[in-house]
Amino acid sequence: MTESTSVMWFRDDLRVRDNPALRAAAEHGGPIVCLYVLDDESPGVRPLGGASRWWLHGSLTALAAELGEIGLSLTLRRGPAAEVVRAVVDETDAAAVFWNRRYGEAERAIDTDLKSFLKDERGLDVRSFQANLLAEPWTVQTGQGGWYKVFTPFYRAVTSLPEPRHPLPEPGDEDSPALHHRRLPSDELDSWGLLPMHPDWAAGLRDRWTPGSAGAHERLDAFVHGGVGAYPDEHDLPAEDGTSSLSPHLRFGEISPFEVWHAVERRRARAPKDAAGASAFLRQIVWREFAYHLLYHLPSLGTKNMREEFDRFPWEEPEAAELEAWQQGRTGIPLVDAGMRELWTTGVMHNRVRMVVASFLVKNMRVDWRVGERWFWDTLVDADPASNALNWQWVAGSGPDAAPYFRVFNPELQASKFDPHGEYLRRWVPELGTDAYPEPMLDLKESRKAALEAYATIR
Template sequence: MVIFWFRRDLRMNDNAGLFHALKDGNQIQPLFIFDSDILDKLEDTKDARVTFIYDTVASLKKNLQELKSDLWVRHGKPLEIFKDLLSQHQITAIYTNHDYEPYARKRDEEVSKLAKSKGVEFKTFKDQTLFEKDEILTSQGKPYTVYTPYKNNVLKTLNEFYLKSYPTETYKNSYSKIKKVEAMPTLQSLGFERTSIEFPPMKVSTKLLKNYANTRDIPSQEGGTSHLGMHLRFGTLSVRELAREGLKYSPVWLSELIWRDFFMQILWHYPEVEKRSFRPEYDKIAWRNSKADFNKWSEGKTGYPLVDAGMRELNATGFMHNRVRMVVASFLCKHLLIHWYEGERYFAKKLLDYDLAANNGNWQWAAGSGCDAAPYFRIFNPEAQAKRFDPNEEYIKKWVPEYGTDKYPEPMIDHNEARGRCLQAFTKALKK
């Protein structure tokens, strides 16, 4: 028996590791683990991402049963689960896809070590990125830390080989056959309840892609962005398929996928950025630790309508428009002088499409502390941003209904005062 372990690749089509497992052998037994090391850290029992994963896994199980196979679904610590599986079954190999986050790397190292100690192969494949690790390097053989030359190298290298799908359906007879259908744990037994949040559809229209460059910065525009981040995060869609669409219809859309790869290779080469600034000198800034200010920001009560609209959209739906993400991140780090890590952690709890590499990279970009970041003296004016990107206040009025009445608070800090304070604090720390 060969195990295929689903993780951030919750689809049967165009799945690199699954394709190799099916092609290389037979009796392929698919497995999914609800990882208690991850789930136990989630604070909200109605965390919408767990419902999404649960329903996707249930759908995978049903699809496999239609092929007279089944998906084993377990709940616990991956290492312990593999210890049990290896002692109970004659397993010759474990196949899975690469994951680049520090926790995932440690987990995979432990499972690989265990497998090898039992004479079992542990094989992993590239699936969630177009390019990874050391595939795109500078002429000096070093990782890129600036996006534009990285992107140019990607576009020069990208060809059919990197974009082709893996035809898993060709080998569907390689799945193990059902002896008895295994029950799936309930959502409640995992410690969670069903969410009422709606999930984005798993498709992007040609019209959206063709207009993407013009519509992506307008938060009030229905269908201005794809909302596919969640499907990329959990692998319900293939990045290769989306990149082919981008090449055909929208270079700007494709460049967003390249940003995603860029931040993943940054996290791979510099895993320390998970908890500290890419530019360590930014951690020397005299950041303010104001719980009251952080709470006003997180609840959308800052008195800056675009910031408040964004935070309320996030809290209600698990989504925030990308342009607005930049504004609210800049506001927390530069207007309120609160460390980017605090905001990054809040987004990690709330975003449906939360992805450590991209979230971390974008927060550090906004703070000025990241690779290829906005310079520290670039401080978004939330009012100017609102006038430019929400001129009719449609987005603001949708999420901040009391805006324009005496119930709406005054700005918690004057923009010019905040800007001056920020420049002083940043200059003091960075000029040393």
Template structure:
């Protein structure tokens, strides 16, 4: 009987897993996950992502045990671990789903070459993007730099494939596994993850339940509700997509099937959010250093300011004196997630009002977001800063007071995350009658806005 080693990465699911599906059709399987944070160029996960990964692997391990096989856990450089697992298991083939970060692609390409030379079957599959980044190009064959024509080109391609059913029965030998707890993915100095545990249940079953709930209810009215941070108007699928507990194919087709109940505009905007995810991954594929280098080289000359530690702490921990910024950053610290409307505001405040390099914010989000992935995190920070592809106009500076009055008019979101303001009469502008324990504004919005506009204008002229 043929035996296939299935190497899982950011695809921690059983349903709609092409590598697992093909391996199960072929014969017996050994399923493994390799914690590789040492291969050249691999970016170690942030703290919140490590917490999610631990719990996701724990859930997936139980799911595989229910089907009769173990989930084999190994740590170390994949170039060493995978050949060792092949030898131990007796596998004659290795299947995996494709990755798109350059360092990971290099690892995969080297392994594919060496294993193929030794006579093993090695196959990779499309599983985590609706459209391969190299397939959607302009008429001249170059990658898109603007989202709207990119998404139009995607929609003009054949529709994404239907999701694959997960195998109902799996067979395979027992192979030694490392102990998940010994990986120390969970907090070990002090327990900062209480809010994450209250907010999230990682795993494929939860992801599918969230998707079902969204397409049968929340998607109706999504176009408006998604803008309101005090309303449960979004899918909350982002961390589940980031770790591949659910696939974009499952999300796409479930949303399309909901068309009988949801309005066309709601569906179009929701699927467009999937399109933005695809666009970010295309940018990273063609610009591998998206998290560390300006997409637009002219921004290398931008006069970023070096904040002192107190100013940066004020932003990171929600003590700026601007309620929308502080509510968002406190939500992030407690839950590992932040509403997208608020993400844009806190990002704009850091890079435009405080004039702090966007990479400082990108790194903080990388460490604190449960849904931080290499493409979306970097591309969205560059979008806010104006240094990225299809970026926000340089003159677009989110006013946190205007934003909270418009999208949280009753102040419910602000009061939920800032206890000091729960009795405030002017919750959007508390400095007019400053409540005890709440800080005064960190800066002058008008002055800081003018400073940013002048810096951006000077950059444009140069």
């Protein structure tokens, strides 16, 4: 067993449990450098939005503590990722580098070039692993060997694959070798300025969330044992705590989809009454897989209309005051305002309401979906490059698997159906029904008619 140093490069996998790259570093033997690189500089890599940066601070804090419990330490560096990793390899004379795979185009290019340099030119042991998707995008193919553009056949294909692998134990257990860390000079996390200061707008995020693996597993356990059975009935009700709230934890890799999948399957086996809920929830996990499948094959998912006819759509250029009214929840449309206020306060929005506020922006206001995508990217703690883009294109009708153009969500009907007692509205719009609440910024019926006329021009 070699005693040479290995580098474990953390990215969107900020966990110790079920981390195959970390497991490989432990099995390699010798000292381990656990490295995280904040990369706001590499071409094509999209910097995190404000809410995600807040989450990252908490997640890295939790990861450092987790690593400390198994005898490892976390090194923080900032800069172009490939340059930083190469510098750390030179600094430590490392013989091996391990990481878990990413699926965005720019990130894949960085990884491919770095792997080629370190492995082919320098002779290092460089290995990457599948850790954050149940099925990697190139492994799910149509009968003709192509990729899927529609969710339902993709879902059938994924669920017909062999059972996802079981989660790996964390390094440092009785079956793995003893761990040794190599401490390097590290940035102070606070020096990265990830937390908002003036003003500090994160109070609601702190009240709502506990970033890190411990918080992720707490949420998973609570959902599996208390919520999954009611999921089909409650997941569309914004006033209820009917969803798993795992999306930011999955986004930052604090918990793996393998852990989630098998925890839900165990519940299904032990509690047949929860089987329908388990199936409905796991379908949402596969929707996340579908988003990454599309991002891999359509790298411009977040920036280009996937249906070219939408390049001719007559989007309106909103007045600054109109866009701010939508962003700040002052449209005079109660369900839209409730959702946008929930987003600003907590960093998330109920999925049913996300569809409503997105439809209102792109169809009633006729604002380009990319404007909304950018706002969500900055304000969501679960802002995900694949899911965020896919969901906006779905609502706009411009995606490969999208809502029909004539489907315009009516916020009033949606509120009466999914918040019949007004609990969600009262929670987030307490001034509703008073003179303090603004008049509607537009007429829902007339704006729907105008939207359909605009869509007719590109059909």
